[in-house]
Amino acid sequence: MNDFTTWDIVRNLLLAARWTIVLSLVSFMGGGIVAGILLFLRIGSSRAGRIFVQGYVELFQGTPLLMQLFLAFFGLGLFGVNVPAWLAAGLALILWSAAFLTEIWRGCVESIVRGQWEASSSLGMGYVQQMRHVILPQALRIAVPPTVGFSVQVVKGTALTSIIGFVELSKAGTIVTNATFQPFTVYGLVALIYFCLCWPLSKSSQILERKLNVAHRNH
């Protein structure tokens, strides 16, 4: 049994951590793209679009991510579609991230005061020009820290996909524990790897926030 060295454990966990990273990246970037589209609907002029996005956001923010994963995995199975775990995991996390990012970014755009719209209108700019040159540059600057901060939630969220059988870091921890009977060592290492992934992200979010505040003190 104990032909597992610590190095073997670490090596197996690191190999699995690749999938945590891939899934995080896919979820975060996919979620970002979906959120970009939802954002334009949310702040656009179509009432139906706004209501749809609002409903979408409330649905995904109001239910546990775990349920969303179950629904994606087993729900689609009910329709005879055989979804592999990686697909269900990716899909659920993308949609979940999109909901939160839409809401974060909407707040940032709406925090740009009305006077900015009015001044740029009075100078003759159209909606797209205002967005591109006046509103988004300011909103993006505000949005960077909370967006980077949210990426930490995505990394941690991927741990839940172990429950539907996707082999990422947490699931690998369980598998390795079953083989080595060293749960404390294994999960300790798993936690350490998560920390190494998440800490730089939350730290950089803090640093960015401070930097961007200093750059423009009064705004």
Place this chain on the structure above:
Amino acid sequence: MSLIEITEVKKRFGSNEVLKGINLDVDPGEVIAIIGKSGSGKSTLLRCINGLETIDEGSISVAGAQLLPDELHLKALRLKVGMIFQQFNLFPHLTAGRNVMLSQMVVKKTPAADAEAMARKMLERVGLAQKFDAYPDQLSGGQQQRVAIARALAMQPIALLCDEITSALDPELVNEVLAVVKELASEGMTLLMVTHEMRFARDVCSRVVFMHQGRVHEIGPPEAVFSSPQTPELQQFLGVL
């Protein structure tokens, strides 16, 4: 022919009729002060002229062109009429120079070099030539408001609308902004300004409009309006009753 013709303009917010039939013709080069109590519709009138609010009835025309609420007509109008706001509304992520350059480049498609030359000229005109690279939050309120004036001037408007442009300033900064406005007036710029600076209105303006409850209640040259107000409302407003 008048430069700005405002005819029977009405504006409602829900059931609240804020402008109840405004008539006002402004000749080229005229400097008009709009005075009146809070809530009398002064800002709303200026915002209608610039198309920031749509009017419910009546018509507004600038230099012979009718104000229509579609994007093309609005843009054409806004190239002729600039607006300065109480809160400056500079773009905080751009330097003073870039603030003045931006709309020239994106709206008029002016090449960057020309836009920069114009920006330097306009900043010089408001006495801020050396602040080209300063960000708005590095400037005092009075300087910010002067940049806002330069930004509007760079679009070469034929008239400027000013809505209480000194009200957000510390008292000692008011004069530097008024001096710029006075300069513009003497150069023949057509100005419509909502103001509480009665002395300035008396010295610089060609006509004073007193608004009351959504109407032009009294209008005339400053001497007449300030020295012999006809209506009890204006007398009360001026505190001479």
